[in-house]
Amino acid sequence: MTSDEVSAMTTQRTDLTVTVNGRPVPLTDVAAHTTALDWLRDQGLTGCKEGCAEGECGACSVLVARPGLDTPTEWTPLNACLMPAASLGGQEVVTAEGLGTPDRLHPVQREMAVRGGSQCGYCTPGFVCSMAAEYYRRGRCTGAPGPDGAGDMHEHGPNGFDLHALSGNLCRCTGYRPIRDAAYALGEPEDDDRLAARLDAPPPEPVPARVARAGAELVRPADLAEALRILAERPDATLVAGSTDWGVEVNLRGSRAALTVAVDRLPELRAFSVTDEWVEIGAALSLTEAERRLDGRVPLLAEMFPQFASRLIRNGATIGGNLGTGSPIGDTPPALLALDADVVLTSAEGERQVPVAEYFTGYRQSVRRADELIRAVRVPLPLARLTAFHKIAKRRFDDISSVAVGFALDVEDGVVRRARIGLGGVAATPIRARATEAALTGRPWREDVVRRAAEVMAGEGTPLDDHRASAAYRSAMLGQALLKLYAHDTSLEGVGA
């Protein structure tokens, strides 16, 4: 199928408009690989900065009006460097320039300015956008915890501000203390704040769209059927569901796919349901949305979410995308392996369900066929009693695992009845720690048993030496994870570091 044929069989618009800082701007001169960051800067909005072009530093953070949970619309901060400009069609975007001006500073801007929250100023517009999103979170001031929970009091201000909101923004100058103070000094939006008022109206609908230039195109299908039709015809298509990996490939590795299909706003992929047998999480729900929908219902996932990259990434990245890229160091697979979750794959021919443990077949490879989409992930119920997620990384927020471990153990009457342990970062794919599970199952939950099992666990997988960690450390961390789980389960000693 040629590009003309794709265009003939689909219903997307090419005359796209974006509402930027309240004004409609035609989305012209855009290629499939053009990022929202480059497009915004071309519009003269140079407050939006490139610091890393891979969603690590947040200097390009902007606010996008997205469907909300607490209010119909929520101002969602996203890394503009990771978003295809084409995905902005029909959407509403606010940048630092749109929040306020030097003569009329926004409350967030005022607090940042007077408290010394900026030094060189380069990261500042991005911080301002991330901070503004949390400023507008309905219920913040009345004590409703942020999506990452109220677990750690060091990470919530007296005004309810959740510091995780800034976990995806890096500053090299200030040491962060004045930025934290600015965040904690924010009051509530004024009654006449137009951005606060916007939250109560419905969000902009996703607009089916198509941009094509120089032999490369990006398509946003109208519905699942259309997406599957395109996939059936074009096995070379690159799927995008959140684009947090797409942006890195485009910006850092010069990837220029002939056809990119964006599925992250398809309504069929955004369902969330709970039955007696399972919890089903739509593949195109962002990690933030999934975290909030789950609301602690799956403690293992609740422990994982705040450690998954940063809030800025979680606002864009989806569960389906994290499985779809097939990275051996993704953070959801070890948790989903421990939960014995299934991947629901769908194609024009129908649906099938594959256990996560059988989903990955090799480095960045899976059983998913080119004509299939991940529609959802199903977590079976009931859940194991003892669960934990351990992530080993250099940095506590916004880092990539050198090792990640998901535990789900059923211990009854002091005996391990069932054990499932998922591992990331120790093989070409996420794996189950089968030998360790066997060493625990049917045995007493006791220190000597755990110590022997920990030795087994330290031999799981085939970890490598790389810039994140040595193989020796990775192996040691596997065994240590089990010892730590046992220590925390059997004593009151704090979680500590």
Place this chain on the structure above:
Amino acid sequence: MSALSERPQNPLVGLAVPHESADLHVTGEALYTDDLVQRTKDVLHAHPVQAPHAHARIASLRTEPAYAVPGVVRVLTADDVPGVNDAGVKHDEPLFPTEVMFHGHAVCWVLADSIEAARLGAAAVQVGYEPLPSLVTVREAIEAGSFQGGQPHMARGDVERAFEESDHVFSGELEFAGQEHFYLETHASLALVDENGQVFVQSSTQHPSETQEIVAHVLGRHSHDVTVQCLRMGGGFGGKEMQPHGFAAIAALGATLTGRPVRLRLNRAQDMTMSGKRHGFHAEWRVGFDAHGLLQALDATLTSDGGWSLDLSEPVLARALCHVDNAYWIPNVRVNGRISKTNKTSQTAFRGFGGPQGMLVLEDVLGRCAPLLGIDADELRRRNLYTHGQTTPYGQVVGHPERLHAAWEQVHASSDFVARTEDVALFNRAHPHTKRGLAITPVKFGISFNLTAFNQAGALVHVYKDGSVLINHGGTEMGQGLHTKMLQVAATTLGVPLAKVRLAPTRTDKVPNTSATAASSGADLNGAAVKNACEQIRERLCQVAATRLGVSPGDVRFVDGQARAIASSSERVPWEEIVHDAYFQRVQLFAAGFYRTEGIHWDSSIFQGEPFKYFAYGAAAAEVEVDGFTGAYRLRRVDIVHDVGDSLSPLVDVGQIEGGFVQGAGWLTLEDLRWDESDGPGRGRLLTQAASTYKLPSLSEMPEEFNVALLQHAPEEGAVYGSKAVGEPPLMLAFSVREALRQAAAAFGPVGTSVDLASPATPEAVFWAVQQARGAAQGAPEHGHVVEGAPGVVPDQPAEGAPEYEPESERVQHELSTT
């Protein structure tokens, strides 16, 4: 009190005002070099062709295929250079190399209508490489005897005799990593040829005058043909002191050859793989203590990892030697330095400029030896602090040591150190899997450029007829608040409100021959120059006001925008009226200011002198908690007392202290530069060349409780309005974090355990330290333990015929003074 340090009535210096650009920062309206591209027509974009070898000869270069890419306009090669093909001042950094010296070295540059076309054009260029043997680590260079530059030697007393007389002699080794600057704004230049044939370069540079010099010599033009402007930088930290020159020269060369503006902005991977970093070091040391733990002798050899060219490695090494004593009196000293030449980026200035590296060596020694001496680390450090009358190993009297002690005592008290040390011990007894550590460390840091000639600055101040004031000075703004302080200095000197004064961007056609904004000296030097210019104008206006008020000029004061006589009943005349009168009386309303730091001298051939105008002091107490399962840790609390003299701008200074501290903690604990040291095809490649692999501190690394106090009653006689430099010294307060981690790791073992801690002390490094303490170090990397007694580790001494140390810049000065 000196005229320089004395403050007038109602000074605007000393007020806690926000950064002068804060409102522009927070609204995204502050412009940086690359933001100008959108405002410039017909811009060409530059993209490098980077070599995939650590060391190779360039056998062939075919640029024709690039021209086949639509949009490619020009490929720049060595043949295009009309002047000198060099990006530095030492003629060892060819702008277009014939020999690839490090992985990622730019061989040539492609200019195109879009960055996409330039990228594709660069990919199309065909380069033939003949790979050559490479040296990637400092150890490899030491073994191969691959050194560059002079080898300084600093000595006092008789170390051999002192070791014989010492009660304890320890020796060991330490190797520690460098640091990527990771300014959020990468290197950027935008060059054009203006309507007058002048080459105008907008550059993100800490050293516009040197950028101008390099652009001029590459183009074969005079300096007066080239103007460099720096609006502001999105961070510098030393990384934009030498490194911007070549990039600016490429842009300028492209602009002169094509007639179109050329933009060169590195993306993050290019910036990290092409630009220099903080030097990592290798150190061998031997140290002697008496029975009370007092230092008797230090013998050490420091080898810095200089990378492929000399760059600023010589002065960085000199500063490392000058700070190896940190805040401690060591009667007998012998320290040798040398710079290894490796196939890596050319390592360069980074906040502290070698000082942190020198100090890390001795702080590591004290941290490792304290348990072996049976003395608490904080007590060992306190006993060895400098006192009155003592001199540094290079012969400078340590001025105001009581301020060092005051900072120490104050932080000891405010951090509740004694009680919390007890709390930590109780906690550690109760928690087998989690341990805490609390450590206190001092800082003494010398202020001034080591090279005397650099300690000069200029300013240009205009007062317009309406009374508004415009100031220019030679310093650049990179977030450190220099411009904020300069506005406060000008308003204070003229006695006008801050709103009357505006500061124009730094450019070389306003103030020439400036020194780099570096060595923490920006405010000291430029502040004194701005003050000098303002004083000239004020003195002239005093004459005008004196006539108007009917008093003697000496009795006129300008305060809060009004002239009046000293008598409190005096009439007050608005500033604007005096300025107006002055114009009609034909009084000059503008002035050039100049300043040279008095009373400093330095001879590095004998490594003696008084290179520093004064020392900045500080002390920090840090508490950490370490998870024994993983080595992960949290920074629970930090208390700092730091000496900024009489602060010019407290909000700015506290920001420098906090930011410097966290950046130092990043260097010492988190930021992990990794190079491919294998013999594989990627040898020499920087493995951590992105924000996803090179981790700087995020909010989660900020101390949970962070208390910063400025040392009170510490005006500095020798600096503008009694202030002190602040940019670099606080970075070294972060040694407290590293030492707290060492103590927490040691707490997993028996009392008296000496723990070796790699630097950076990542969770993995801390885990191995914990394992070492537990006596179960299977699998731990070799890290070299402290050896007790003679001979131990004997530091390498200079080889026969090792080149003497006299940097190029100093050689020039010597020639001048002897002819």
